[in-house]
Amino acid sequence: MIVYVNGESHELSGDKKVSDIIENLGLTGKRIAVELNKEILPFDQYQQYALHNGDRLEIVHAIGGGQAEGMFQTSNDSFTVAGKAYTSRLLVGTGKYKDLEETRLAIAASGAEIVTVAIRRTNIGQNPGEPNLLDVIPPDKYTILPNTAGCYTADEAVRTCRLARELLGGHKLVKLEVLADQKTLFPDVAQTFVAAELLVKEGFDVMVYTNDDPIAAKRLEDIGCVAVMPLAAPIGSGLGIRNPYNILTIVENANVPILVDAGVGTASDAAIAMELGCAGVLMNTAIAEAKNPILMASAMKKGIEAGREAFLAGRMPRKRFASASSPIDGLFF
Numbered sequence: 574m575i576v577y578v579n580g581e582s583h584e585l586s587g588d589k590k591v592s593d594i595i596e597n598l599g600l601t602g603k604r605i606a607v608e609l610n611k612e613i614l615p616f617d618q619y620q621q622y623a624l625h626n627g628d629r630l631e632i633v634h635a636i637g638g639g640q641a642e643g644m645f646q647t648s649n650d651s652f653t654v655a656g657k658a659y660t661s662r663l664l665v666g667t668g669k670y671k672d673l674e675e676t677r678l679a680i681a682a683s684g685a686e687i688v689t690v691a692i693r694r695t696n697i698g699q700n701p702g703e704p705n706l707l708d709v710i711p712p713d714k715y716t717i718l719p720n721t722a723g724c725y726t727a728d729e730a731v732r733t734c735r736l737a738r739e740l741l742g743g744h745k746l747v748k749l750e751v752l753a754d755q756k757t758l759f760p761d762v763a764q765t766f767v768a769a770e771l772l773v774k775e776g777f778d779v780m781v782y783t784n785d786d787p788i789a790a791k792r793l794e795d796i797g798c799v800a801v802m803p804l805a806a807p808i809g810s811g812l813g814i815r816n817p818y819n820i821l822t823i824v825e826n827a828n829v830p831i832l833v834d835a836g837v838g839t840a841s842d843a844a845i846a847m848e849l850g851c852a853g854v855l856m857n858t859a860i861a862e863a864k865n866p867i868l869m870a871s872a873m874k875k876g877i878e879a880g881r882e883a884f885l886a887g888r889m890p891r892k893r894f895a896s897a898s899s900p901i902d903g904l905f906f
């Protein structure tokens with residue numbers, strides 16, 4: 574069979590799987606798109622396809638070096654939280670999906686490495702005999718980030734983190750959220766301070782959900798939280814970043830990663846968070862409640878990467894008046 578890689582043909586013999594060919598051609602780990610007999614294969618499943626003589630396989634991949642490498646800078650651009658480096662800056666939740674299979678596929682499409690789980694609402698082993706989320710989000714593949722969703726007091730949140738630590742065998746990384754009321758799901762910042770202090774003292778690595786208030790964000794960093802996560806807008810609202818200047822101030826003042834958490838609605842919202850200099854974005858509803866969650870997860874991944882590259886590239890200054898795109902000196906006529 575003939576395999577085309579970036580337009581160049583390679584003759585291969587025998588029946589093979591796409592994954593064997595990718596390995597043989599030294600393309601493992603590269604960003605590639607795969608077409609079999611002119612049909613684009615799903616990017617999260619192409620490895621499984623078997624090939625037979627007469628098939629035409631086309632692979633397109635990023636070329637290393639020079640300009641082309643710059644296009645994929647984000648794959649080498651990690652952020653570190655609690656001493657561990659992550660390539661993906663998209664963190665995802667696990668609620669609101671139709672079933673565990675949809676959860677699995679959407680999370681795979683998002684490329685997320687950190688996946689948050691509401692300990693009070695999700696079975697990760699507390700209810701033996703019931704479907705266990707960890708069967709589709711295995712902890713050897715993902716960093717599980719237990720969260721305290723549904724907690725309205727510091728005390729409840731701390732107890733939930735302790736339970737998570739037991740269930741996950743001594744796990745220290747947690748997402749703290751202490752909510753103020755059910756209508757807004759805004760954080761109770763006073764209770765969040767209390768819980769954060771207790772958890773940090775107990776040795777937890779605390780990623781903390783808070784409002785978009787630069788003073789509160791700095792206080793949480795001073796308490797010792799390993800990441801501060803201001804909301805874009807109310808949880809589940811999909812309204813996007815309501816207060817970009819506050820997020821910018823939080824980012825500028827911070828010595829720990831700042832991640833937007835909650836309220837993004839679509840890929841451009843995620844891109845804006847990254848353009849503001851955030852280290853990442855945590856989201857759930859925008860993916861899970863999209864008409865096609867798997868496609869939206871893929872769009873979010875690209876939005877995050879585009880926003881990050883735009884941030885690294887440096888935005889042109891905004892100008893009040895026009896400036897011509899072609900030179901205006903030395904006109905030919």
Ligand SMILES: CC(=O)[C@@H](O)[C@H](O)COP(=O)(O)O
Nearest residue numbers: 666808809835836856857858
């Ligand atoms: C999953 C989780 O931790 C939520 O509490 C989070 O804040 C996400 O919010 P959205 O659902 O608005 O993305």
